[in-house]
Amino acid sequence: DAGVIQSPRHEVTEMGQEVTLRCKPISGHDYLFWYRQTMMRGLELLIYFNNNVPIDDSGMPEDRFSAKMPNASFSTLKIQPSEPRDSAVYFCASSLSRPDHEQYFGPGTRLTVT
């Protein structure tokens, strides 16, 4: 079975550019999560969706970040404009029945903003 799929795996962009990260959750999972991981702050929850509806976006850093889930099999996280401090690994995860039960992570997108 396919796990959580993310693209691109690596992204290098210049400050000020728009960045779009993509995620396909495991089929049948009701919850989708976006996390950011850095050495300093560890793994932080940015936003999560239940049945395509955003439930908690309190972790989204600022208005430069936005996330959408137009259907059950696709989500995007957009950063516009990007800044060097956005450099991190962004993970997408999904879970079956509850947001606080086992989550399955994608391989992550390593973002570098120069």
Next chain:
Amino acid sequence: RKEVEQDPGPFNVPEGATVAFNCTYSNSASQSFFWYRQDCRKEPKLLMSVYSSGNEDGRFTAQLNRASQYISLLIRDSKLSDSATYLCVVNTAGSGAGSYQLTFGKGTKLSVIP
């Protein structure tokens, strides 16, 4: 106080050794507890859930002490393949009513040496 705290390590142990990690959490209302494993430059993966009565999975034993609000992970007969970062994970209430999420510790790095 941080929601989930772990000793970052690194723990450098010889093959065959027994090693233990502890983790403390701040929210006494937390009900779900997990240990995740993250290999270098990979995504986190569930290692085991932690139950109130304690539980064992092969060489791994997890325990929960609700009174003191800490969780432990014991690894017996360490293998080279156990080298990874171990993340302590606790469920916490989110910002919305009825919203729950997983909060990840920053992890404890283990290196098993030949």
